[in-house]
Amino acid sequence: MKVLEIKVVYESDDLEKAKKEIGDVFYDFGATGLKIEEPLTHKNSLDYYRDEKEFLMVENAVSAYFPINPYSERRKIAIQNAFDEKFAEREDLVYTVEFYEYDEEDYQNSWKKYFYTQKISERFVVKPTWREYEPQDDELIIELDPGRAFGTGTHPTTSLCIKLMEKNISSNDTVIDVGTGSGILMIAAEKLGAKEIVGTDIDPMAVEVARENLALNKVDEEKAKAYAGDLVSVVQDKKFDVVVANILADVLLILLKDISKVVKKDGLVILSGIIEDKLDEMIRAIKEIGLEILEIKADKEWRAILMKNI
Structure with missing residues (x-):
């Protein structure tokens, strides 16, 4: 090969x-x-x-x-x-x-011998397809193979985002994943009970990979859909209970205003991919558009922020 x-x-x-x-x-x-x-x-x-x-x-x-x-x-x-x-x-x-x-x-x-099942949060476990693993208690399994995905959950930015998601997504929530990449956050949202999940990415290849991973994890294609395009053109006037985005801080700063427009009143926004040096700038931008910061999680030099649309 x-x-x-x-x-x-x-x-x-x-x-x-x-x-x-x-x-x-x-x-x-x-x-x-x-x-x-x-x-x-x-x-x-x-x-x-x-x-x-x-x-x-x-x-x-x-x-x-x-x-x-x-x-x-x-x-x-x-x-x-x-x-x-x-x-x-x-x-x-x-x-x-x-x-x-x-x-x-x-x-x-x-190459398979180098990749193992990893627990990335309190409940979520990311497993390569060829590994056997029996879930413990209330663990939730996401299957992703290295090389087929844009992010496999092991990077701190992804695990931080999922840690906040598992505490803040409830049954029947509607969720949008901005810059979906591998689709891992869409899969996590479905496993947490979200009734409708939308993923957007400006890269058509990422959308293809996300759709492949959704199918691999047996996510109903009527329940979760990934679209190629920018946030505004894909969503138009629709609003969501929870907006998640794991993108670099410079991109988040550009998208922040649009993100605030697609979250319902009292809805939640979870942002990750923020390097420590950009945190103060991000906090200022969040406050300027009127979102309330509820929690900031840290892992090494990375930060994730949970906020509410008040």
Whole structure:
């Protein structure tokens, strides 16, 4: 089977920050592991002297790997665009995105040994399709396979969002997931009892993947529907009991006004994907449009916010 390697070679004033930011983009597209390459900074290794040329050729790079499938070409374009949108105007970082295809014997089976069932909140468990798992007590299972999804629930931004959802979505709620990606939040909403779920994403490939994952989790297609398009054109005048969005803070700031228009009075909004450095700016924007902040959850440098439309 052929495997796609996507490699970002970079130089930056802050190498650790750049490495993390590049990794976060890959994680948003479903990568669950990364290959890190860094040049040797000190000649304190015997290996350096054995093959100095090899060490000198090493660059700062982060790579992610994806099985090649019918979505691969569009995935390449989407990932290239994501890096360009995030870094093209940055003066502190220079980068190139490189693509490689190669054969790996029995890749379809060998890569599976690295992925395990993970509990990401009090109730939700994310399970690869080939793993066996018996739910405990009131656990809820979401099946997602790495490589088929934009986000598999293990990233802090997704788990933070789901932790707030499981405490605040009730039976018969209507829910909209803005920037649905893999559809994982739509699946979670259905398992929490929401009676109607809508997902929107401006990326048609993400919508295809979301629909595939909804079907994989046996979500009724009449109950949960994913649409390609921006929030306003998809929703028009409809309002929802709960609005969820797990997107980067800069995008949330742009969408915040539209999001506030599609939540019912006394309805809830859950926003995640907010890096700690952007939290104060996000709080100011939320207060300006009249939403009441009820809770802020943290995981490492990421934040998620629960608010109410008063």
